[in-house]
Amino acid sequence: MSHAFRKVPILDWKLIETGHKADFISQLRDALVTCGFLYLQHPPVDPELTRRVKEYAPKLFELPSEKKLALRMSNSPHFLGYSSLGSELTKGTVDQREQFDFGTQVECKWKPGDLDYLKLWGPPQWPAEDDIPGFRSTFSAYLSQVEALSEELTELISEALGLGPHALDVFFDNPKRAMQHRSKIVKYPLRDGKDQGVGPHYDSGFLTLLLQASDHRGLQAQDPLGEWIDVPPIDDTLVINVGKGLEMVTQHVAVATSHRVISPVAGVQSSPRYSIPFFQTIRQDIKLPDFVLRVPSDVLALRDARGSIGKSESVNYSEYDREPTGKVALIGRVKSHPDVAERHYPNLFKLYFPDAA
Ligand SMILES: O=C(O)CCC(=O)C(=O)O
Numbered sequence: 120m121s122h123a124f125r126k127v128p129i130l131d132w133k134l135i136e137t138g139h140k141a142d143f144i145s146q147l148r149d150a151l152v153t154c155g156f157l158y159l160q161h162p163p164v165d166p167e168l169t170r171r172v173k174e175y176a177p178k179l180f181e182l183p184s185e186k187k188l189a190l191r192m193s194n195s196p197h198f199l200g201y202s203s204l205g206s207e208l209t210k211g212t213v214d215q216r217e218q219f220d221f222g223t224q225v226e227c228k229w230k231p232g233d234l235d236y237l238k239l240w241g242p243p244q245w246p247a248e249d250d251i252p253g254f255r256s257t258f259s260a261y262l263s264q265v266e267a268l269s270e271e272l273t274e275l276i277s278e279a280l281g282l283g284p285h286a287l288d289v290f291f292d293n294p295k296r297a298m299q300h301r302s303k304i305v306k307y308p309l310r311d312g313k314d315q316g317v318g319p320h321y322d323s324g325f326l327t328l329l330l331q332a333s334d335h336r337g338l339q340a341q342d343p344l345g346e347w348i349d350v351p352p353i354d355d356t357l358v359i360n361v362g363k364g365l366e367m368v369t370q371h372v373a374v375a376t377s378h379r380v381i382s383p384v385a386g387v388q389s390s391p392r393y394s395i396p397f398f399q400t401i402r403q404d405i406k407l408p409d410f411v412l413r414v415p416s417d418v419l420a421l422r423d424a425r426g427s428i429g430k431s432e433s434v435n436y437s438e439y440d441r442e443p444t445g446k447v448a449l450i451g452r453v454k455s456h457p458d459v460a461e462r463h464y465p466n467l468f469k470l471y472f473p474d475a476a
Pocket residue numbers: 305317322329338378379380394395396
């Protein structure tokens with residue numbers, strides 16, 4: 120028997136800042152087990168920085184088309200850059216969104232002869248400073264604060280699972296800041312019908328920290344009974360959700376939840392929706408089944424009391440069973456962005472799109 124969650128829980132970071140960590144951890148455990156989604160209210164990210172990042176989002180898409188296309192993702196073996204409307208697939212269906220993929224700043228370590236997935240991390244394509252003054256430094260400062268928050272959250276999650284605060288360190292490189300986390304700025308334009316902004320999917324890594332950058336509904340999470348639950352924007356919050364990687368290493372105690380975005384409807388809404396997810400990545404070189412955590416039995420009992428998770432139509436990440444995490448991430452990118460794959464990973468492109476001309 121599974122339980123519906125109906126509403127996404129709201130956790131207040133002020134509990135951490137005012138010495139109520141135990142309460143926060145207990146609410147966190149509950150959210151991880153039952154929902155896999157939560158709002159984090161009053162996150163430790165400078166509100167002024169968040170405000171400026173939100174303000175930049177529409178401006179980025181107002182750049183002239185030729186400037187956007189000069190940053191097209193197919194320039195980049197790292198799958199970083201601009202994707203025009205309709206160029207991305209979720210489970211074979213076109214998503215109605217336009218986006219810029221960025222990441223924390225790293226150099227590409229790949230050299231000829233290395234494994235192909237090592238090419239996945241590398242420098243983002245930034246717009247020219249003159250075209251959008253202050254954007255790069257503002258967004259980089261935001262990413263750095265969200266990255267720090269993601270690190271704090273992984274420690275709290277570890278404690279919520281009854282493990283020491285450092286039990287999840289094994290999933291990150293040392294130093295952590297040598298890793299590339301990804302983030303993107305997404306625009307969902309107005310559509311005429313009930314269009315797929317982004318189709319039902321799970322996130323692949325550990326945690327996603329999402330800033331809803333405009334006042335639109337549209338994001339929905341699927342509860343275990345298959346119902347789509349609204350996750351509307353709430354002021355001064357980030358939406359945090361569990362990815363398939365975290366679910367797997369916690370023996371499915373923390374649950375990855377399928378989610379989607381319905382496009383804003385012309386006539387009902389008057390402007391596009393914007394959002395800014397930050398995807399926390401994990402070390403590229405390990406196979407997750409080799410690193411499953413020894414979660415204590417009282418916490419496993421919470422999972423068992425929750426019951427099984429309903430099957431859904433979402434994209435899944437069965438490759439985790441046999442491939443290192445870096446390869447799983449690369450395969451995910453190949454499936455979503457075939458044009459980039461065709462240019463930079465022709466063998467994988469042929470494997471996943473055998474019918475392409
Ligand atoms: O735009 C959103 O609110 C969610 C986007 C999302 O789920 C994703 O890009 O993985």
